[in-house]
Amino acid sequence: MSDTHAQSVAFVRTAEIPPAPPPVAASGAVKWVRENLFSGVFNTVATVIGVIVVFWLLSGLVPWIVNGTWEGENIRDCREILQGNGGGCFAVLAQRWEQFLFGFAYPVEIYWRPTLAFALLFVAVPPLLFPMFLPRWTLAISAVYPFLAYWLIWGGSLLGPIVAALGIVAGYVAFVRVEKAVNFAAGLAAAIVAAVAVWWLGGLIFEGSRLLRLEAVASRDLGGFMLNLILGVVCVSLSLPLGIALALGRQSRLPFIKGVCIVFIEFVRGVPLITLLFVANVVLAFFLPPGTNFDLIVRVVIMITMFSAAYIAEVIRGGLAALPKGQYEGAESLGLDYAQSMRLIILPQALKISIPGIVNVAVGLFKDTTLVSVISMFDLVGMIRGPILSSTDWAGGIYWEPWAFACVLFFVVCYGISQYSQWLERQLRTDHR
Amino acid sequence: MAATDVNVTQSQSQSQMKVSDEVAIEIDSMNKWYGSFHVLRDIDLTVQRGERIVICGPSGSGKSTLIRCINALEEHQQGSIEVDGVPLSSDLKNIDKIRSEVGMCFQHFNLFPHLTIMENCTLAPIWVRKIPKREAEKTAMHFLEKVKIPEQADKYPGQLSGGQQQRVAIARSLCMKPRIMLFDEPTSALDPEMIKEVLDTMIQLAEEGMTMLCVTHEMGFARQVANRVIFMDAGQIVEQNEPEAFFNNPQNERTKLFLSQILGH
Numbered sequence: 001m002s003d004t005h006a007q008s009v010a011f012v013r014t015a016e017i018p019p020a021p022p023p024v025a026a027s028g029a030v031k032w033v034r035e036n037l038f039s040g041v042f043n044t045v046a047t048v049i050g051v052i053v054v055f056w057l058l059s060g061l062v063p064w065i066v067n068g069t070w071e072g073e074n075i076r077d078c079r080e081i082l083q084g085n086g087g088g089c090f091a092v093l094a095q096r097w098e099q100f101l102f103g104f105a106y107p108v109e110i111y112w113r114p115t116l117a118f119a120l121l122f123v124a125v126p127p128l129l130f131p132m133f134l135p136r137w138t139l140a141i142s143a144v145y146p147f148l149a150y151w152l153i154w155g156g157s158l159l160g161p162i163v164a165a166l167g168i169v170a171g172y173v174a175f176v177r178v179e180k181a182v183n184f185a186a187g188l189a190a191a192i193v194a195a196v197a198v199w200w201l202g203g204l205i206f207e208g209s210r211l212l213r214l215e216a217v218a219s220r221d222l223g224g225f226m227l228n229l230i231l232g233v234v235c236v237s238l239s240l241p242l243g244i245a246l247a248l249g250r251q252s253r254l255p256f257i258k259g260v261c262i263v264f265i266e267f268v269r270g271v272p273l274i275t276l277l278f279v280a281n282v283v284l285a286f287f288l289p290p291g292t293n294f295d296l297i298v299r300v301v302i303m304i305t306m307f308s309a310a311y312i313a314e315v316i317r318g319g320l321a322a323l324p325k326g327q328y329e330g331a332e333s334l335g336l337d338y339a340q341s342m343r344l345i346i347l348p349q350a351l352k353i354s355i356p357g358i359v360n361v362a363v364g365l366f367k368d369t370t371l372v373s374v375i376s377m378f379d380l381v382g383m384i385r386g387p388i389l390s391s392t393d394w395a396g397g398i399y400w401e402p403w404a405f406a407c408v409l410f411f412v413v414c415y416g417i418s419q420y421s422q423w424l425e426r427q428l429r430t431d432h433r
Numbered sequence: 434m435a436a437t438d439v440n441v442t443q444s445q446s447q448s449q450m451k452v453s454d455e456v457a458i459e460i461d462s463m464n465k466w467y468g469s470f471h472v473l474r475d476i477d478l479t480v481q482r483g484e485r486i487v488i489c490g491p492s493g494s495g496k497s498t499l500i501r502c503i504n505a506l507e508e509h510q511q512g513s514i515e516v517d518g519v520p521l522s523s524d525l526k527n528i529d530k531i532r533s534e535v536g537m538c539f540q541h542f543n544l545f546p547h548l549t550i551m552e553n554c555t556l557a558p559i560w561v562r563k564i565p566k567r568e569a570e571k572t573a574m575h576f577l578e579k580v581k582i583p584e585q586a587d588k589y590p591g592q593l594s595g596g597q598q599q600r601v602a603i604a605r606s607l608c609m610k611p612r613i614m615l616f617d618e619p620t621s622a623l624d625p626e627m628i629k630e631v632l633d634t635m636i637q638l639a640e641e642g643m644t645m646l647c648v649t650h651e652m653g654f655a656r657q658v659a660n661r662v663i664f665m666d667a668g669q670i671v672e673q674n675e676p677e678a679f680f681n682n683p684q685n686e687r688t689k690l691f692l693s694q695i696l697g698h
Contacts, residue, residue: 329506330543334557334609335533337525344556348547430547430589 103223163202171195243312536606596627
């Protein structure tokens with residue numbers, strides 16, 4: 001080309017240039033190291049400092065783990081075995097791991113029940129997380145799971161969860177029927193009436209029911225990492241739909257709905273979660289009619305759910321705002337009604353954009369469940385702070401081991417959530433940029 | 434002069450052949466404001482079934498707003514619009530009914546990027562018309578063949594060229610079996626090479642007798658297909674006429690200026 005150009009300005013190509021493979025990048029370990037670690041003065045200094053920091057961290061961590069002991073009944077045994085060699089006293093984990101996981105009041109002989117519920121979680125969750133690989137009917141498993149898990153963890157008659165599920169089914173059926181015949185608001189009212197009626201009737205039968213009765217466990221006896229997992233799973237799965245509803249409500253053209261949503265979101269975001277938890281613990285009882293006994297865990301779930309729903313709503317609002325107006329118009333111009341265009345066009349895209357933000361809130365929520373330790377619930381943090389570190393066996397001198405264990409447990413779950421979300425984002429990418 | 438005569442008889446024969454007496458759209462002294470800005474002023478327009486109307490005018494003249502009012506993407510504040518005898522009011526049921534009868538193509542296609550081409554085309558028939566999925570897919574395939582891209586059915590919009598996307602958008606509208614099609618500058622966002630393929634599709638549609646309102650700057654298309662050209666300026670219909678008369682003998686000063694500017698180079 002260049003020499004042709006040199007001869008004259010006019011040019012006509014006569015032969016096509018064949019496609020050529022891209023130049024092979026020069027490789028080799030030494031070359032990579034030189035280019036990436038020692039390419040200049042600054043880079044070399046940074047590399048050296050980095051190596052020193054890593055070495056310093058490992059020189060503390062490795063002996064702590066390698067020299068650590070898993071033997072011993074209490075901290076005095078540990079001291080004897082370790083003889084000051086810098087090892088960790090992991091005996092506390094070996095001795096108390098059940099308390100770390102289940103709290104101190106959950107009956108030992110029925111640890112299998114929450115364990116089974118936890119194992120079943122891995123059956124119930126995949127249909128929700130991987131719908132593209134599993135047939136639709138598997139969603140039924142996910143739908144049944146909350147009631148089954150409640151029965152396993154709290155015990156009591158199976159009739160209770162069955163009545164609760166029937167109420168929801170009745171409400172759904174009533175909603176579908178009435179919404180088709182009249183309108184959305186009437187459907188919602190009918191759903192509430194139907195559900196309450198079923199729960200009330202079911203409650204009458206439920207009183208003395210012995211159907212598949214398991215030993216009942218009170219909510220205050222739940223504890224340990226189990227409590228964190230229960231709160232995390234329940235609150236995340238409740239706050240997502242609530243957050244979507246709030247985000248859509250905030251965009252509503254109806255001033256009343258819009259106002260309610262804005263006030264709710266702004267209020268909840270303006271208040272620390274701990275105050276909400278104290279409200280749940282103490283103050284909420286004043287507002288409830290006398291005689292009602294609202295379970296503490298239910299109160300805490302309500303507060304955490306409200307809290308994270310407000311944040312999720314704002315994240316989703318960002319996603320909604322990021323969609324071009326043409327998507328709304330495209331949906332409208334085809335005659336889709338509001339519910340259809342939201343469900344089929346707007347939300348799938350807005351939620352996809354919002355995934356990183358939603359996951360951020362979900363991970364934060366899961367870690368915030370440890371805050372219940374300040375209202376004297378014995379979750380993982382509450383257990384470590386209270387019963388374990390202040391017991392005569394382990395008081396004085398052990399800090400790193402239980403907290404490191406707590407970190408590992410939380411890290412595994414949160415890292416898993418994060419990896420899943422990144423995978424999901426790749427799965428949903430259709431723009432082929 | 435002889436050539437012009439042939440053209441006139443051609444366009445006359447076209448319009449006589451397809452336009453019926455039945456009224457498709459009736460707009461009566463319609464006014465619209467954006468805040469205090471008067472965008473559309475006293476618009477009166479009657480569209481017969483089978484008519485092909487091209488609306489042109491400078492930007493900001495209200496031509497897009499006009500056709501967006503016809504399927505209620507924009508709300509008008511005064512006057513009346515009737516589509517197929519159904520009055521456009523704030524009644525949502527009427528609006529949804531009109532929208533499902535009136536197809537619309539946008540400048541930026543507005544395909545749904547998270548759905549495949551096939552899903553884009555079958556979504557509204559399945560959810561609005563309640564047609565079984567298999568049947569909707571058959572219809573969609575029929576129209577995708579008509580716009581000549583059946584082989585792209587399983588791809589996503591992001592994998593297609595602009596011209597292909599606009600043809601999919603046309604097919605998507607046709608899948609609803611609309612009686613009227615609105616085009617809002619369908620070729621303005623396309624590379625010159627792709628304009629022709631979209632115009633060809635639109636010409637084909639016109640030849641089949643579809644009632645069409647097109648906002649476009651493609652004057653060649655207007656000459657060839659339209660049986661009426663409307664020129665708008667400052668929110669008003671300034672001039673309307675059959676294409677030959679409109680282009681060869683414009684009356685209003687503003688029309689003359691506009692035509693000299695867009696045809697001048």
